[in-house]
Amino acid sequence: MILRVLGHLRRFIFDRQERLKWDLLLQQVREGWSGNEGFEGESHLEDFHHHELTDSGGDDGHFDLIETTVSHLFREPNDTLNGLTYGQLLLRQLRKRGWFTPKPRLIVEVGGGLGYLARELGKELLPFEKQSMRYISLDITKPFLDLQVSRAKAGGWSGIGACANGERLPFKDHSVDLVIDNENMADMTPVKLTRQELLEGIGDGPQHQEALDWIRRVRLPLGQDLPEDVIFNLGPFRFVAEVWRVLKPGGRAFLTEFGIEEGWPAPVKLPGHTEYEVQYSHLRQAVRWLGFQEHYLSLPQFLAIKPDTKVLCTGAAYTIQRFCQATNKPFTVRAYTEKELQQALGEMLSKLHGCHYHDVADPAWFGLLDFKVLLLEKPGGAPKASFSENKGYRWYSQK
Ligand SMILES: C[S@@+](CC[C@H](N)C(=O)[O-])C[C@H]1O[C@@H](n2cnc3c(N)ncnc32)[C@H](O)[C@@H]1O
The missing domain is CATH 3.40.50.150 (Vaccinia Virus protein VP39)
Structure with missing residues (x-):
């Protein structure tokens, strides 16, 4: 079995463009599951969570590949x-x-x-x-x-x-x-609001009216160049x-x-x-x-x-997970430093070429800064004791 995987791995011989290949792979993985066209608003998100996810409980798969979150990447x-x-x-x-x-x-x-x-x-x-x-x-x-x-x-x-x-x-x-x-x-x-709705303050249906009422109530600036429609x-x-x-x-x-x-x-x-x-x-x-x-x-x-801690490219993590699945080796998609990847993969890591790492704050990794x-x-809570902290000690004021 391991030879079969090594065969797969050999195909991943990376040269100067290795970084690009991982990124492209990630893009392809994502494009393979491309989202729906057009505006899916108002009720689709609720329907999706109510109905379409009903079989997805039980394992990490959905969050590994589809709705990956920061907290999921750092769950260990x-x-x-x-x-x-x-x-x-x-x-x-x-x-x-x-x-x-x-x-x-x-x-x-x-x-x-x-x-x-x-x-x-x-x-x-x-x-x-x-x-x-x-x-x-x-x-x-x-x-x-x-x-x-x-x-x-x-x-x-x-x-x-x-x-x-x-x-x-x-x-x-x-x-x-x-x-x-x-x-x-x-x-x-x-909610998708038209320019006309925004300018007139009259919504096409109760949900749009609710949105327009919020915009008016909290005095959101509409800006100079209002597009034909906007999302709120x-x-x-x-x-x-x-x-x-x-x-x-x-x-x-x-x-x-x-x-x-x-x-x-x-x-x-x-x-x-x-x-x-x-x-x-x-x-x-x-x-x-x-x-x-x-x-x-x-x-x-x-x-x-x-911000400059190096972590494995998520595209590489997806791909390694696929290799590991082929050999029944457990491998979770998460944020890995090089040392942690070594611990997770052992021997196998030396056979993998081109696993590249990003600074954790680099937008190319996960867009953490976004x-x-x-x-x-x-x-209105109970008044708090005021204190200052110095070298781990708290100094409470007498006031
Ligand atoms: C992207 S996931 C985030 C999960 C988790 N907090 C994390 O950081 O990994 C969104 C979660 O919110 C739930 N959710 C989505 N819309 C919701 C809503 N309107 N009310 C309550 N839960 C909602 C989903 O079912 C899912 O558990």
């Missing part, structure tokens, strides 16, 4: 994150900001995918810390939700799931302490309004997704469905209008990732 401990997983590092960063003092009693994770984040957040907290906390996974896709609940249990949470749409949260007003939404807002309802992130607007409603005073939300800061959102075609960039200057205007205190930064900045973080805080 990784040298790039100082030996931590994405979830562990996320929890540490939130803890540093004081988000676990006092402890949130009720955490809701929206759109948890395969549940790795719930597991890893749980692992990072001590059992006694979790005793007084509840963690609810909320997702629109039932098979994913089942995995989320079982992985949350593996992370030491009691494991409760709610099958629902994040645009209509099934929680009472002022009942939640912390909302976590990781790479899900691009899946939420987009109605779903993310509804979502942040729901987050505002359900959070307790002093409650917080961590939201991250890829997006832009100028212009109007563009579609991102994926196999089976299309996602839409989040327009962050619009969304930030909405959260401020709602009353949130917000902090906005890029995901690598938030995680404090060293992923933004919105940290939201609803005012």
Whole structure:
């Protein structure tokens, strides 16, 4: 069997153009599953998650190849994150900001995918810390939700799931302490508005009117050269309004997704469905209008990732996975430093030529800098003790 694989591998003898070949391969892999044509808005994303994904629970395949996310690439401990997983590092960063003092009693994770984040957040907290906390996974896709609940249990949470749409949260007003939404807002309802609708403020149907009302309410600038039609992130607007409603005073939300800061959102075609960039200057205007205190930064900045750490090209990871499948060798698609790839492949690595590496922040790798973080805080919580930190010690003020 190994000889058969080596035969395959020999065909991959790389020369100066080796880098280009991996990238082309990745492109072909992606084009082979090209997304649907045209605008798939308004109800398609919900239908996709309700119906088309119903058989995809149970393994990593869907997230390895189709809806790959940053947290998925870093679901195992990784040298790039100082030996931590994405979830562990996320929890540490939130803890540093004081988000676990006092402890949130009720955490809701929206759109948890395969549940790795719930597991890893749980692992990072001590059992006694979790005793007084509840963690609810909320997702629109039932098979994913089942995995989320079982992985949350593996992370030491009691494991409760709610099958629902994040645009209509099934929680009472002022009942939640912390909302976590990781790479899900691009899946939420987009609306395509015409120039005429925007200029007249009259929408073609209730959803369009709802979008236009938001635009007017939060005073989004329409800009000078309005195109014939534009896409508006109605779903993310509804979502942040729901987050505002359900959070307790002093409650917080961590939201991250890829997006832009100028212009109007563009579609991102994926196999089976299309996602839409989040327009962050619009969304930030909405959260401020709602009353949130917000902090906005890029995901690598938030995680404090060293931008020049070298990681294996994702195209190479897909291809190696195919070779490994042929020999029944387990191999997961994730971010690999060279040392980690060596550990994963052992002997086989020396037979592979042309595995190339990118700086983790290089747009050619995964576009990490396009992923933004919105940290939201609803005012009105208990007054916080003020302190400054110096060499690991906290100095509390007497005031
Ligand atoms: C791209 S995946 C992200 C998964 C995971 N958070 C991660 O970072 O890997 C989007 C997730 O959100 C869920 N989802 C999509 N639209 C949703 C909505 N409107 N409400 C709740 N969940 C949604 C999907 O089922 C999926 O679990």
